[in-house]
Amino acid sequence: xxxxxxxxxxxxxxARNLTAVLEIIVHRVREIMHTRVCSxxxxxxxxxxxxxxxxxxxxxxxxxxxxxxxGEGLVGNVVTREEPINLExxxxxxxxxxFPSTGEERFSAFLGTPIIHHRAVLGVLVVQQEEKRxxxxxxxxxxxxLSAQLAGVIAHAEATGLLACIGKQQRETHFSGIxxxxxxxxxRVHIVTPHANLGTVPYSECEDVDTxxxxxxQALTAAQEEIREVGERLKSDxxxxxxxxFDAYISMxxxxxxxxxxxxxxxxxxxxxxxxxEVMLEHVRRFEAMSDSYFRDRAADVRDLGARVLMHLRQQxxxxxxxxDNTILIGEELTxxxxxxxxxxxxxxxxxxxxxxxxxxxxxxxxxxxxAVMGVQDLPYETIDGVDMVVDGYRxxxxxxxxxxxxxxxxxxxxxxxxxxxxxxxxxxxxxxxxDGHRIRLMVNTGLMADVVRSLERGAEGVGLxxxxxxxxxxxxxxxxxxxxxxxxxxLEAFAPLPVTMRTLDIGGDKALAYFPIEETNxxxxxxxxxxxxxxxxxxxxxxxxxxxxxxxLNNLRIMLPMISGxxxxxxxxxLVERAYRELLExxxxxxxxxxxxxxxxxxxxxxxxxxxxxxxxxxxxSNDLTQYLLAVDRNNSRVANIYHALHPAVLRxxxxxxxAAHAVGTKVGICGELAGEPSGAxxxxxxxxxxxxxxxxxxxxxxxxxxxxxxxxIELLLKQVLQMxxxxxxxxxxxxxxxxxxxxxSLQP
Ligand code: PEP
Ligand code: MG
Numbered sequence: 001x002x003x004x005x006x007x008x009x010x011x012x013x014x015a016r017n018l019t020a021v022l023e024i025i026v027h028r029v030r031e032i033m034h035t036r037v038c039s040x041x042x043x044x045x046x047x048x049x050x051x052x053x054x055x056x057x058x059x060x061x062x063x064x065x066x067x068x069x070x071g072e073g074l075v076g077n078v079v080t081r082e083e084p085i086n087l088e089x090x091x092x093x094x095x096x097x098x099f100p101s102t103g104e105e106r107f108s109a110f111l112g113t114p115i116i117h118h119r120a121v122l123g124v125l126v127v128q129q130e131e132k133r134x135x136x137x138x139x140x141x142x143x144x145x146l147s148a149q150l151a152g153v154i155a156h157a158e159a160t161g162l163l164a165c166i167g168k169q170q171r172e173t174h175f176s177g178i179x180x181x182x183x184x185x186x187x188r189v190h191i192v193t194p195h196a197n198l199g200t201v202p203y204s205e206c207e208d209v210d211t212x213x214x215x216x217x218q219a220l221t222a223a224q225e226e227i228r229e230v231g232e233r234l235k236s237d238x239x240x241x242x243x244x245x246f247d248a249y250i251s252m253x254x255x256x257x258x259x260x261x262x263x264x265x266x267x268x269x270x271x272x273x274x275x276x277x278e279v280m281l282e283h284v285r286r287f288e289a290m291s292d293s294y295f296r297d298r299a300a301d302v303r304d305l306g307a308r309v310l311m312h313l314r315q316q317x318x319x320x321x322x323x324x325d326n327t328i329l330i331g332e333e334l335t336x337x338x339x340x341x342x343x344x345x346x347x348x349x350x351x352x353x354x355x356x357x358x359x360x361x362x363x364x365x366x367x368x369x370x371x372a373v374m375g376v377q378d379l380p381y382e383t384i385d386g387v388d389m390v391v392d393g394y395r396x397x398x399x400x401x402x403x404x405x406x407x408x409x410x411x412x413x414x415x416x417x418x419x420x421x422x423x424x425x426x427x428x429x430x431x432x433x434x435x436d437g438h439r440i441r442l443m444v445n446t447g448l449m450a451d452v453v454r455s456l457e458r459g460a461e462g463v464g465l466x467x468x469x470x471x472x473x474x475x476x477x478x479x480x481x482x483x484x485x486x487x488x489x490x491x492l493e494a495f496a497p498l499p500v501t502m503r504t505l506d507i508g509g510d511k512a513l514a515y516f517p518i519e520e521t522n523x524x525x526x527x528x529x530x531x532x533x534x535x536x537x538x539x540x541x542x543x544x545x546x547x548x549x550x551x552x553x554l555n556n557l558r559i560m561l562p563m564i565s566g567x568x569x570x571x572x573x574x575x576l577v578e579r580a581y582r583e584l585l586e587x588x589x590x591x592x593x594x595x596x597x598x599x600x601x602x603x604x605x606x607x608x609x610x611x612x613x614x615x616x617x618x619x620x621x622x623s624n625d626l627t628q629y630l631l632a633v634d635r636n637n638s639r640v641a642n643i644y645h646a647l648h649p650a651v652l653r654x655x656x657x658x659x660x661a662a663h664a665v666g667t668k669v670g671i672c673g674e675l676a677g678e679p680s681g682a683x684x685x686x687x688x689x690x691x692x693x694x695x696x697x698x699x700x701x702x703x704x705x706x707x708x709x710x711x712x713x714x715i716e717l718l719l720k721q722v723l724q725m726x727x728x729x730x731x732x733x734x735x736x737x738x739x740x741x742x743x744x745x746x747s748l749q750p
Contacts (some may be wrong), residue, residue, distance in 0.1 A: 002497075004032045004142075004343065005142075005146060007028075007289070008024070008032075008146065008150075009149050009150070009153070010027070010285075010288065010289070011024050011028065011285075011289070012024050012025060012150060013153060014056075014151050014281070014282075014285040015157070017157060017160070018154070018157040018158055018161040019054070019161075019162070019222075020643045021153060021154060021157045022040050022042075022053050022054035023054055025038070025040055025054070025125070026038040026039060026040060026054045026055055026056040026057075026172070026316060027056050027124070028619040029127065029143075029702065030056045030057060030127070032142075033139055033143075034128055035057070035127040035128060035129050036057050036107060036128060036129055036130055037055065037056065037058055037104070037126070037127060037128035037129075038055070038056050038057060038125075038126070038127050038128075039052060039054065039055035039057070039058055039125075039126045040052075040053050040054045040055075040115075040121040040123055040125055040126075040129075040522060041053060041066075041068070041075050041123050041124045042115075042122065042154070042158070042570050043120075043121065043122055043123060044067070046401045047067075047655070048069070048070070049065050049067040049068060049069050050067070050068045050069075050070070050076065050079060050123065050124060051064065051066065051068075051074055052064070052065065052066040052102070052354065053123075055102075055138055057107075057128065058102040058103060058104055059101060059103040061101065062099065062101040062102040062103075065101055066099050066101065066102060066113075066651040067423070067619075068097070070121075071094065071257045072095075072097065073095060073097035074087070074090060074093060074095055074096060074097070074110060074112060074126075075124045075126065076095070077095045077122075077269060078112040078113065078114050078123060078124045079121045080112060080122070080312045081114075082092060082114050082116065082121060082142070083108055083114065083523075084111065084112065084113040084114070084140055084144060085110070085111070085112050086111045086113050086134055086135050086140055087109065087110045087111075087131050087134070088108070088109060088133060088134045088619065089108050089109075089132050090107070090108060090109070090110035090128070091105075091495065092106065092726040094109075106130055107128035107129060107130055107462065108128075108129065108130060108131060108132045108133075109128060109129035109130075109131060109132065109135060110126065110127075110128055111126070111127050111128075111135040111139065111140060111143060112124050112125065112126040113125050113140075113143045113144050113147045113150050114147065115147045115150060115154060115583050116148070116151055117151040117152060117154070117155045118155075118354065118377075122154060122155060122158075123148075123154065124146050125143060125146070127139075129144065141647075143200070146180075149688060152377075155378050155524060156378055156636055159175070159378045159379065159380050159648060160191060160380035160383055163390045164566070165537065170401045171401060172399060172400070172401050172402055172403045172406060173399070173400045173401065174397060174398065174399055174400075175349070175376050175378065175379050175398045175400070176376070176396060176397055176643050177373040177374055177375045177376030177377075177379070177396045177397075177398065177638070178356055178357050178373065178374045178375040178396045178638055179357060179373065179392075179393055179394055179395055180331050180352075180356070180357040180359075180362035180365060180366075180372040180373055180374040180375075180396070181357075181365040181366040181369075181370055181371055181372035181393045182261070182366075182371065182394050182749065183349075183369065183370070183393045183394070183395045183414075183417065184371055184390065184391065184392055184393065184394070184410050184413050184414050184417075184628065185326075185328055185348040185349025185371045185373030185390070185391040185393070185589075186326070186348075186368075186388075186389075186390050186402070186407060186410055186411070186414075187325075187326030187327060187328045187349060187388075187389065188324060188326055188327065188328060188386060188387070188388060188389070189328050189330050189346045189384050189385060189386060189388075189389050190323060190327045190328065190329055190330070190342075190383065190385070190386075191326075191330050191331065191381060191385045192329055192330070192331040192334070192338050192341075192383070193331070193332075194553070196283070196594060197307065198280055198281050198303060198306045198307060198310060199277075199281065199334060199595055200382060201273050201310070201382065202274070202381075202383070202385040202744040203274055203382055203385070204270075204271040204273070204274055204385050204386070205269045205271060206266065206270065206271045206272065209266060209267060209269065209348065210274045211269075212266050212271060212543035213263060213272075214265055215272050215313065216262060216266060216272040216275075216276065216313070217259075217310035218312075218373075219272070219276075219309050219313040220253055220259065221418070222312045223253060223305075223308045223309045223312050224250055224253050224254070225248060226308065226312075227249050227250055227253075227308070228246075228250060228360060230246070231246035231247075231250075233245065235579055239597050243334050248301075249301070249305055249502075250715045252302070252305060252495070253305065253309070258279065258283075258317070258350035262275045262276050262279050262281045263275075263345075265278065265279065272313055273310060273313050273314070274564075274736075276306070276309060276313065277306065277310065280302065280305070280306030280309075281306070282305070283302050283306075284299050284302050284303050284306070285299075286628070287299035288300055288703055291300060294477075297657070299429065310399060323342050323343065323346045323347070324346065325346055325347050325459035326346070326348050327342055327347050327348065327406075328348060328349040328350070328351060328391055329342060329349070329350045329351070330350075330351040330352075330353075330379075330381045330384070331352060331381070332353050332354060333350075333352060333353065333354040333355060334350055334355070334361050335361055335362065335473070336353040336361055336364050336447075336470060336473045337416055337473055337474055337555065338472065339361065339364060339365070339368070339370075340448075340474050341396045342369070344450065347370065348370070348371070349370065349371045349372065349377070349389075349391035349393070350365050350370055350371075350372040350373075350389060350391075351372065351373050351374075351376060351398060351483055352372075352373075352374045352375070352376070353375070353376055353377060353379055353381055354374075354375065354377075354635060354636075355374040355375055355510075355636055355640065356374055356375050356634075356635060356636055356638045356641040356643075356644065356663060357374060357641065358486075358624050358627075358628070358636070358644060358674065359374060359510055359636045360509075360511050361510075362374055362449065362472060363445075363674065363696075364448070364470070365622075366674070366677075366696050366698060366699070366722050367378050367445065367446075367447065367448070367451055367696040367698065368450070368698075369454075369696065369698040370447070371391050371392075371393030372391070372393055372623035373391055373392070373393060373396050373397070373398055374396075374638060375638025375639075375641060375723075376398060377638060377639075379398070382641075384400060385652045386401055387401060388400070388401055388402060389401075389402070390406065390410050394749045398508065404693075410631050410669070417506050418482065420745070421701070424701035424702060424705055425701075425706050427459065427475055427701050427705060427708075428457065428458055428459035428701070429459060430459075430704070430708070431436075432461075432703075432704045432707050432708065433707070434686070434707055434708070434710055434711055434712045434715075435708065435709065435710060435711045436711040436713055437712075438686070440686055440690070440691070440692070440693060440707060441461050441462070441670075441692040441693070442460065442461055442690065442692075442693055442694075442695070442696075442703060442704055443460055443461055443462045443463055443464030443465075443499075443501075443670070443692055443693070443694040444458075444460040444462075444463055444464065444493065444694060444695065444696065444697050444700060445465040445466075445467065445543075445694050445695060445696050446465070446466050446467070446697075447466065447467040447469075447470030447471075448470060449490065451696075451697055452490070452491065452494045452495070453646070454698075455495075455697040455700070456494065456495070457705070458696075458697050458700045458701055458702060459700070459701075460495075460697065462495055462498035462499040462500060462556075463491065463495055463498075463499070463500040463501055463502075463694075464467075464501050464670055464672045464692060464693075464694020464695075465501055465503055465618065465620070465672035466491055466501060466502045466503060466559070466632065467498060467503060467506065468484075468488075468502055468504065468505055468506075468543065469505050469506050469507050469511055469513075470489050471515055472507070473483075473511065475515075476514065476515055477515050478515070478516070478539065478540075480686055481542040481545055481546045481549075483548075484542065484543060484546035484547075484550075485547075485549045485550045486550075488502060488547050488550035488551075488557075489550040490532055490552055491549055491550075491709070492554050492556055492557060493554065495556065496554045496556045497554075497556055498556060499556050499557075499558055500556055500557060500558065501558040501559075501560050501597065501672075501694075502547050502557060502558070502559055502560065503530070503560045503561070503562050503599070503619070504530070504533055504543055504544065504559065504560070504561055505529075505533050505539065505541060505543055506528070506529040506531055506541070506562035506563065507528070507529075508523060508526060508527050508528030508529060508531070508532055509522070509523050509524045509528050509636070510524075510635075510636045512567050518532075524634055524636070525606075526636070527562025527563035528562075528563050529561075530562055530563050530564055530573060530671075532562065533573075534569065534572055534573065536577075537576055538571070540576055540581050541576055541579070544559060544576065544577050544580045545580045545583070545584060546579060546592070547559060548581060548584055548589070548591050548594065549584065549589060549591070551591060551592075551594065552589060552590070552591055555591075557593050557594040558594055558597060558617075558618070559577060559594050559595070559596050559597070560596075560597040560598070560599060560618075560620055561573050561596070561597070561598050561602060562599050562601070562622070563599065563625070564598045564599060564600070564602065564605055564612070565602040565604045565605060566604060566608065567608060567611055567612065567615065570598055570612060570615055570616060571615070573596075574596055574615075578593075581593050591737035595618060596616060596617050597617055597618035597619060597620055598612050598616040598618075598619055598620075599619075599620050599621070599622045599672075600612070600619055600621045600622065600626065600658055601621065601622030601623075601624070601626045602624035602625070602626070602629055603627070603629050603630055603672075605628070606654050606657065606658060607656050609643070609657070609661040609662055610661045610662070610664065610665060612664040613661065613665045613669075614665050614667075614675070616667065616714055617667075618667060618668050618669070618670065619658070619662045619667055619668070619669045619670070619671070620669070620670045620671065620672050620692075620694070621655065621658055621669065621671040621673060621690075622672060622673050623646055623655070623671060623672070623673025623674065623675040623676070623681075624646075624673040624674055625650070625673075626651065626655075626673065627644060627645070627648070627651050627656065627673075627675075628644070630648070630651055630654060631643065631644065631645070631648060631650070631651070632652055634749070645728035645732075646673070646674070646675045646678075646681060647680065647681065647684075647722075647728050647730065647731045647732055647735070648731075649723075649725060649726055649727075649731065652684065652722065652723060652731070653686075653723070655671075655685065655688060656688050656723070659688050659689045659690055660689070663689060667684075668691045668692070669685070669689075669690055669691055669692075670683055670690060670691060670692030670693065671690050671694065672694040672695075674695075675696045675702075676690075676693035676694055676703075677693075677695030677696055677698075677699035677703060677750075679702065679703060679706045679739055680732065680735040680736065680739070682695075682703045682706060682707060683706065683707075683710065683715045683718065683719075683720050683735060683738070683739075684718070684722065684735065685714070686707060686712070686715060687696030687715040687719035688719060695747075705744070706739070706744055709742055709743075709744055710742060714738075718735065718738050720747075721734065722734055722735065736748065
């Protein structure tokens with residue numbers, strides 16, 4: 001069963017469009033289950049009906065003609081019940097409806113299963129038989145499994161087909177994802193594909209067929225040359241079979257039929273990259289589908305060969321990467337390095353198919369004030385290069401080919417936001433103080449150099465979190481101690497005499513250094529943060545030495561440790577910091593020992609806050625990770641993003657316990673997770689007693705405005721009220737209601 005499932009899914013994945021997907025499904029299921037009929041009905045999004053879209057066994061003329069509303073007929077009943085219907089005699093069921101155009105009167109046995117995607121019934125998969133018999137358990141289980149596996153592929157193929165047809169008519173269309181960074185961007189899509197990967201080459205057409213054909217020939221020749229050279233160089237190290245493989249590669253590229261296939265597509269105006277990728281992928285799939293394991297293994301060789309030629313095509317067309325104004329970057333999985341590639345003045349929005357609003361790239365987008373939408377799982381992004389788009393980072397919406405009316409509405413929102421931001425400019429010099437005189441320190445989270453200027457302009461009182469891994473992420477090797485010293489000096493100097501809290505390297509999870517890959521099945525529970533640097537004291541020591549050297553004469557450095565899960569890690573790290581300090585004194589640096597703080601972001605640390613607070617100089621809560629670990633929700637996974645609630649009752653209780661326990665031993669507590677930069681979160685955190693809130697520079701003015709407009713007494717009452725509540729949604733709406741009543745328009749989304 002697994003074999004059949006796998007082969008259908010593989011074939012379906014390789015299909016060119018929705019029609020081909022559905023044809024494969026009906027033929028293959030009918031063949032494997034030995035039924036007389038297999039049909040697929042899909043929801044017509046406009047009317048809400050389910051339409052017969054493909055069949056093997058019913059009258060093909062009925063395709064597109066049979067429509068059923070939810071609840072109507074057997075298919076409509078599968079939709080409303082959201083579970084399979086398995087009948088010995090379909091005609092005896094009260095819901096049975098007969099459609100003469102299908103010729104289905106001959107069939108008695110009926111099994112229909114819903115195809116469910118993101119909790120909605122996308123369609124129904126049906127098999128039918130002439131004889132009166134109930135499909136057995138095995139058959140039912142097979143169809144249910146297949147429907148579940150195919151749902152995503154069908155949704156993707158549907159969206160791609162829709163876009164292809166809409167693209168021709170330039171019709172407005174809409175996709176939903178997760179709101180990851182607020183704001184609106186109206187611009188043009190630019191797709192990023194980080195690696196030479198055949199599967200992610202965007203659909204694009206060429207303007208000049210002859211130039212494109214010439215480029216293709218050059219790339220082919222360059223790849224052949226390269227393989228020949230490598231083969232020559234390794235000649236003495238290769239066995240005769242391995243040498244034969246190199247020859248096979250070259251002759252495959254020599255194969256005129258392959259080139260003809262590609263040139264044919266270029267002649268039809270497809271770009272060389274896309275034409276090459278399509279042809280090579282078809283060959284890969286043909287090899288993968290072969291029963292002989294030797295040939296199946298060759299699929300990887302063909303893929304590799306394809307990627308090589310693609311790389312040469314890319315290199316020739318590098319100049320195409322000039323970014324136009326109003327660029328909206330779209331990729332399968334955006335990274336900080338990719339964002340940094342586009343000149344800031346040209347970049348206005350970002351969209352990622354994978355990831356969620358607490359992924360690190362989303363945090364960076366917010367810090368840059370760049371509207372972003374993440375986790376747009378069904379977006380066939382490879383088909384929309386160069387199209388006009390609106391990114392609505394408030395709601396997580398994308399509008400492709402936006403019409404004039406829609407653009408006007410969004411233009412109005414942009415203007416309103418700019419006005420609100422201007423109204424906050426005067427706050428920069430005023431303190432963050434509640435209306436009844438309670439003072440709070442507002443600091444910033446930094447990572448990019450660009451953050452520094454914006455932070456100072458907005459009146460930040462220091463840096464609560466400098467994510468030192470960001471400069472590491474933007475390089476192709478570890479920065480040296482001296483390079484690091486220069487980076488850190490810039491930060492410390494810019495803010496002096498205000499404090500700058502530098503967090504030691506926090507890699508792992510969704511922060512992968514290309515030059516230090518960490519392959520794990522469960523990266524957020526793996527080798528992350530302090531675990532990596534304690535295992536690599538040479539990396540840790542170089543970093544803290546660079547930090548301390550950079551603080552010479554300024555003395556505004558604070559060092560903070562990420563992902564601490566127990567006292568032993570704090571002690572081990574402190575020993576290394578003290579050793580570095582002693583060494584530097586011996587080397588003649590007249591520096592002062594910086595305060596050493598601990599991030600509380602792992603549940604075990606919550607239960608040891610008192611002890612940690614005794615041994616650390618300050619505590620800072622990482623609410624992003626703390627929420628992820630308390631709720632067991634991967635912060636980077638869009639599928640579970642709807643249950644990631646930083647205002648969950650369990651998270652609020654933990655946050656309250658942390659501050660109470662640390663204050664009991666006289667240690668100051670701050671927070672540098674994203675919650676501090678959200679008006680709802682900031683109110684509750686100040687009410688709990690947090691001494692310092694650290695957030696991105698973008699959010700700082702609105703948080704200050706919010707806190708200045710409320711009294712500590714009122715927010716303490718609000719906190720008391722929400723701590724009694726059991727549902728995160730209720731807590732969120734209660735706090736929003738409070739902000740609304742206080743007339744804090746600036747704290748609410750447009
Ligand atoms: C956090 O976890 O809340 C935090 C501030 O650290 P990061 O988001 O960089 O993991
Ligand atoms: Mg963290």
